[in-house]
Amino acid sequence: MTADDNEPVTRPPAPGRRDILEAAATAFTRGGYTATTIDDIAREMGATKGRVYHYYRAKADVFLDIVTTGMQELIDGVQPIAGNTGLDPATRLWRMAHHHAGLMMTRNSFQRVAMRAVEMRRLGEAPAQQQALETVVAMRDRYEQLFADVIDEGRQAGVFRDVDSRLATKPLLGALNWISLWYDPQRGDYNTRQRVADEYADFILGGLRRSPR
């Protein structure tokens, strides 16, 4: 019901980096990773390369910082809901989905970039960055497990259908993550975002709930 969430919980990045991250997120959103130039990022915030390279050693580092920030925002928001054993599994899952949907819209550029990272296999040659990518994938796995656990609870309680909980997270999170692709952060006010998040949470709960008969 009352859902004015989506406030920053994560530690704010160094003041100089904040602008870079924001600019880079929107730049990467436009053209993808390789297509986006460091100069693009700099121009996005009315600066030059020097500013970017003053805070980051490589393009991949900027990218990874965006991704981990986005992932962390997801975890920070959803983890508390998942762990709230005071609520029944269905309600918890509904709120988890609702919150996730909200972040896909309000933090669109960050989430869109984060989404892309997980589907990436390589990120340049540096093994350090390669390892960082796998760290991100590990975060995503743990995040998926949050949903899988709640689904299992609901299944054992008899509210949800008899599904493979790990497989069931796929259509669930797929539907939610997809929002970042079609939602235009320019248009849409608080109410429309709320309507969309409601519809998604309802859709997902319906998809898992045990059939009437």
Place this chain on the structure above:
Amino acid sequence: MTADDNEPVTRPPAPGRRDILEAAATAFTRGGYTATTIDDIAREMGATKGRVYHYYRAKADVFLDIVTTGMQELIDGVQPIAGNTGLDPATRLWRMAHHHAGLMMTRNSFQRVAMRAVEMRRLGEAPAQQQALETVVAMRDRYEQLFADVIDEGRQAGVFRDVDSRLATKPLLGALNWISLWYDPQRGDYNTRQRVADEYADFILGGLRRSPR
């Protein structure tokens, strides 16, 4: 029930182009558009640039050919189901989703590339290619409308919840398209693919069906 679909309906491309499309699809799947080199594509099929440029004038043309092929495969498979008025809306939607899910797995590379194309805004400078991209987006829109129409039917028939049919296609197709990102075409036989497609179709139908009470 019986669902041995996913056979080629589209006109086969010129014999020389076929290999290129296949190689390029897997290459693009690995690294994305800009990150993939023409040499990558050539090496993928044990050839050199010359062979690619003999059949295509530019990198973007290869990409667009893959995308339109993928989109056409979707339309060719789903359109007949959507138009089969002999079946009730729920059954039709179930089969549409099931078929779509199947293509995401069997034709993974093509569909994954096609998926990426729609979220692209620009594709180089050439306005001809830019227009081609918008054609692809138009195909996707028409495709979405196939689902929206069936949803509307089911809604008026009282089987589906009272949703905005156009908005409802978003979580639906989002969940389905997402398959191309996590499904590994190497692993998995016919049976597992069938199980996944079943689960997705069930999930989607549940998400739209009117609640028991």
Place this chain on the structure above:
DNA sequence: AGCAGAACATACTCGCCGGTATGTCGTCAA
């Protein structure tokens, strides 16, 4: 006042990659 270092901007290098120009080998028709 003066100096150290942060916070950038500017100028440059250098490898990679899309595209082109040119060569080579077959094949088929007259």
Place this chain on the structure above:
DNA sequence: TTGACGACATACCGGCGAGTATGTTCTGCT
């Protein structure tokens, strides 16, 4: 038999963009 053309391979060019090297200005500290 030859010569025209398809089907490629090879050699090359030019630009773009990541990263670097080198300024320049501002700030805080002593």
